Amino acid sequence: MITPRFSCSQTAESVVISIYCPSIRASDVEIHVDETLLTVHINPYFLRLNFSNRLLEDDESSAQYDPGSGYLIVTLTKETKGEEFKDLDLLAKLLAPRSTQIQHQPIIEVVGTENVSNDEDDLVERTRALALDRQEILEAAENDWQLPQDVPKPLADFDLSVEKRYGFLDMHSGYFRHVSHMENEVNELGADAEFCSPDERRKRRIMHEDEKFDGEHYMADYMDDESIREVLTWKHPHITNADECQYTEEEKLAMLRLPRREYLATSTQTHDLYLTLLTLLFSYAYDARFTQHDPSTESAWTISALTPAFSALDPPPYFASIHSALTPANDPIFSPSEIASALVPSYRRSLAFPLYRSFALAETCRTDVAELLCKGRRTVVRCLIELKRILDLHEVYYIYSKIWVEDFCVWTQAYATDDNLKKLATCVKFLKMEKSLLGWDLEKLETVTQEQSRDDDSDDETDD
Structure with missing residues (x-):
C-alpha cells in the first residue's frame, strides 16, 4: 500500500483532510472513523491518522473527489464543537499508531499493536508486591519481625551476540x-x-x-x-x-x-x-x-x-x-x-x-x-x-x-x-x-x- 500525500486543517465544527490520490474511482473509497482514528483506503492508497480528539462520521460529514486535481477532500465533524485539534501539521504524529507502553525495549520496528496494560511502573509495583509476600512468609517462619527484606536486583540480560547495538x-x-x-x-x-x-x-x-x-x-x-x-x-x-x-x-x-x-x-x-x-x-x-x-x-x-x-x-x-x-x-x-x-x-x-x-x-x-x-x-x-x-x-x-x-x-x-x-x-x-x-x-x-x-x-x- 502507498501512503498518499495529505494535509489537515480545521474549522470550529470540523476537520478537513486533503488527500492526493490521482487516477482513482470515487466508488472505491472506503472511509472508517473510530473515535480518534481515521482510516481511508483507496486501492492502492492507504492512510491511517490518529487525531488528538474524537471525530464523528455523521450527516454533516462528507467526502468529495476532484478528478481534475486528484484530491479527495474528507470533512469530518468534531464530537465537541469548537474544540481545538492540536498538531495537525505534525504529520508523523498523525501517522503514528495509538501509543502503548510495555516493559521491555523493542529491537524491531513495530508494525502493529495490541492493548498492553502493563507499563514500567506496574512492573515495579508488582515486583514489590511479590517481594512483600515472600518477606511475610520468611518473617512468620523465623518469628523475627525486625528482619529487613529488599527486592533482589534483576539479572542482567544475557547477550550471545558478538555485535553491539547502537543508534x-x-x-x-x-x-x-x-x-x-x-x-x-x-x-x-x-x-x-x-x-x-x-x-x-x-x-x-x-x-x-x-x-x-x-x-x-x-x-x-x-x-x-x-x-x-x-x-x-x-x-x-x-x-x-x-x-x-x-x-x-x-x-x-x-x-x-x-x-x-x-x-x-x-x-x-x-x-x-x-x-x-x-x-x-x-x-x-x-x-x-x-x-x-x-x-x-x-x-x-x-x-x-x-x-x-x-x-x-x-x-x-x-x-x-x-x-x-x-x-x-x-x-x-x-x-x-x-x-x-x-x-x-x-x-x-x-x-x-x-x-x-x-x-x-x-x-x-x-x-x-x-x-x-x-x-x-x-x-x-x-x-x-x-x-x-x-x-x-x-x-x-x-x-x-x-x-x-x-x-x-x-x-x-x-x-x-x-x-x-x-x-x-x-x-x-x-x-x-x-x-x-x-x-x-x-x-x-x-x-x-x-x-x-x-x-x-x-x-x-x-x-x-
Whole structure:
C-alpha cells in the first residue's frame, strides 16, 4: 500500500483532510472513523491518522473527489464543537499508531499493536508486591519481625551476540561492517565499530579528542578572532522569526517519507533522548552559524565530527544519572550537572576539530540550542529535517541519518512535548559552563595569549 500525500486543517465544527490520490474511482473509497482514528483506503492508497480528539462520521460529514486535481477532500465533524485539534501539521504524529507502553525495549520496528496494560511502573509495583509476600512468609517462619527484606536486583540480560547495538534506543546494528572500505573520516572506532562496548567507545572518544586538541590553534583563534566575531553576531532565522512555524511543501514531503515507527521507551530512555537531542542541535547550530544557514559541502563532516553519538556512537548520559526509573516518561527532570555533562563532549569537539575553535563560539551555540528548544517542537523538527537533508546528501555520512536523525524526526513529532522542550531550554539557557570541565586548561592558554599580545604591543611601541 502507498501512503498518499495529505494535509489537515480545521474549522470550529470540523476537520478537513486533503488527500492526493490521482487516477482513482470515487466508488472505491472506503472511509472508517473510530473515535480518534481515521482510516481511508483507496486501492492502492492507504492512510491511517490518529487525531488528538474524537471525530464523528455523521450527516454533516462528507467526502468529495476532484478528478481534475486528484484530491479527495474528507470533512469530518468534531464530537465537541469548537474544540481545538492540536498538531495537525505534525504529520508523523498523525501517522503514528495509538501509543502503548510495555516493559521491555523493542529491537524491531513495530508494525502493529495490541492493548498492553502493563507499563514500567506496574512492573515495579508488582515486583514489590511479590517481594512483600515472600518477606511475610520468611518473617512468620523465623518469628523475627525486625528482619529487613529488599527486592533482589534483576539479572542482567544475557547477550550471545558478538555485535553491539547502537543508534536510537540501541535499535541498529550492521551499518559499520564494511567501514574499512568506506572513506568515513569521522569514525573514531575504525573496523571495531560493530564490536566495541559502550565503555570502550567512550574511552576511544576521549582519547581521540585529547589527541586532536591543539593548544596553539586555540590560542591563535583566541588572539585573532575577527572572523569568529562575525560568526558570533549572526542570528539564526528560525530564532528571529516571530511568526508561527509553517512547514514548506518540501518539509511536508520529507516528513511523509519518514518511517512509520512506534517507540516503546522507558522513562529513563526518554530522559536520555532529550539529552542526546541537545548534542544534535549543538552540532546543527555550529554549522548553521559557520555557513550562515547555507550548508556547504563540508557541513555533513562538521555535523558528524561534532556529534559524539555519530563519530564514536557515544550518546549521553556521560555519568550515572540521578534520574529515577519511577519518574513518568512524560515529565523528565533535568539537573544542571547532567546538562553540563551532556554538552561537555560537544564543547570539546568544537575546540578540537573544526576550523574555528573558540569557547565563545561554543557558548553562543549553546544559547542557540536554548532558543531553538524554546520555540517548541515544530521548530526543533524543522532543524532536524534540515540536518537530515544535509546528511542524506553525503555518500558516507548518510548512515548517521539512518541510525539517529531519522528516528529523532519521528520521535520528536510524536513523543516529545513542548513543555519538556521548554524545561530543557531553561536549563540550557541558564547553564554555567566552566572551562575547567573541558580538561584542557583553557584559562592558562588564554592568559599566555594575553601576555604575548601585550609583549608584542610593547615591542611595537619601542620600535616606533
